[in-house]
Amino acid sequence: MKNKIRYGIIFFIAFLIVIISINLNEPNKNDKVRGTIQIWASENTYNYLMECANNFMESNEKVSISVNKIDDYNSLKSSLENDKSNDVKIFEASEYELSKLGLDKFNYYNPDETILSVYSNNFSSYRLKQVKDNNKIIGVPLTSRPLGLYLREDLLEEYGYKSDDFNTWDDVIRIGNDIYNKSNKSVKILNATNQDYYDLLDLLIMQNLDKEKDKVKEDVNSQLEALDNNNILNRSNNKEYLGKISSINGLKETLDSDEKWRIVTPPSNGLGKNKFFSSKGTELYVLNTKNDNSKLIDKFIIFVLSNNKETVNYISSGDFFSSYLYTYKDKDIENPIDNFNGQNPLIVLSNIEEKAYTINDYNKYLEIKEDFGF
CATH class of the missing domain: 3.40.190.10 (Periplasmic binding protein-like II)
Known part of the structure; x- marks a missing residue:
């Protein structure tokens, strides 16, 4: 009789343990x-x-x-x-x-x-x-x-410049003219073909959005003209260039290259002006x-x-x-990326993304982009 009671208690305890285990392991x-x-x-x-x-x-x-x-x-x-x-x-x-x-x-x-x-x-x-x-x-x-400035540091060093030298668009024009002449007119600073052109244009639009719509378009066109006239923009797919305005796609395009790159915040419209912008x-x-x-x-x-x-x-x-x-x-x-100097590009881009300019009139922004052929 005692054995039956003992076995009964053991069975009951084992049964409870099984039930508790099932409940603990079964998702809520x-x-x-x-x-x-x-x-x-x-x-x-x-x-x-x-x-x-x-x-x-x-x-x-x-x-x-x-x-x-x-x-x-x-x-x-x-x-x-x-x-x-x-x-x-x-x-x-x-x-x-x-x-x-x-x-x-x-x-x-x-x-x-x-x-x-x-x-x-x-x-x-x-x-x-x-x-x-x-x-x-x-x-x-x-x-x-988020839009950053990708720069070939191997070329920059060759011509005596650093990535920190590109603070404003005036800096870009000054340095670009110098490098263009030093390279026997073979190297332009910024690529302006395909998506790189649209990212450059998008950046210029956002940097001027605090103005009236027509004034935004006028000033963006003037900036593009100044960049072209000063031999800054590479308009050919087959020519060498030193940098580009780009986002995550710029990283994908340069990962397998033998060139040495660095990404920094883009040039601003003037000292102290906003440098943090993100495209759609x-x-x-x-x-x-x-x-x-x-x-x-x-x-x-x-x-x-x-x-x-x-x-x-x-x-x-x-x-x-x-x-x-x-x-x-x-x-x-x-983790560093082999062909990139400085911070991992994703850290730089995430910093730009976190601080990016908030567009208050999004419809105006879309209308201007459409007028430019986006």
Whole structure:
């Protein structure tokens, strides 16, 4: 009888241990999410978002996510209008595409209370302003394009200059003229072809935005003319140049080169003037559907934003620049890059992003860019 009681007690204790172990190891039911997400991503972030989706599904077995690459935004608009499913629909776009195609007329999920109110300190203030529509936040910043000045230090040293010498546009013209003459008129300072030209133009527009619209265009054209007349701008794809105004794409283009580069803040319009500017980035927008699955939406977007290890791999390769500033506190970001002198370019770009100028009249900015052919 005593043995039966003893075995009964042992069995009961073992049973309790098993139950407790199961409860400890089983995820909190309140944390479980389920549902289907469709994502439309740009070419630059497609691989990253695909990896995020796969990793998220591994730890959330009741979730299904498909990632589609955006071919063009007209097709995206058609897909969003014609898809009548209750899936969570998330797409990547810039504020420009949103207004240009009428995508801003859709009804969007508001991430303010659930995501941005908690994580707002991890975004630059100018990015938070960009995702507002009539004072209501409708998107979550995903990528940014802080603009820096990339300089070939091997060429600079050859002609007796340092990267610190480029403080204002007047400095650029003075140094550029000298190097152009010393190089027998073969080296111009700034590349002005393809995306480098548009980044230069974008920087000049933003540096003059505190004026009336027509005055902005007049002054930007005058600056471009002065740069051309003083042999600063390289307009040929086959000529050697010393530097360029660029963003994360500039890093990607120079990673495999044998040249020695350094990135610094761009020249300003005068001593003491602002040097921190960022071009258009992209946001994640979530359509409001009949499927009120805010728990799934919030959990996935927070996962995408804070997925630091994977994010660092992609930004270090120059695929895109994350708007999430906490990313740049990762120790791997501090690692030097072989063909770059000075700080890691991502540290410089993140500093520019954090302090970037806030555009108060975004419509004026977009209109001016359109007038210049953007």
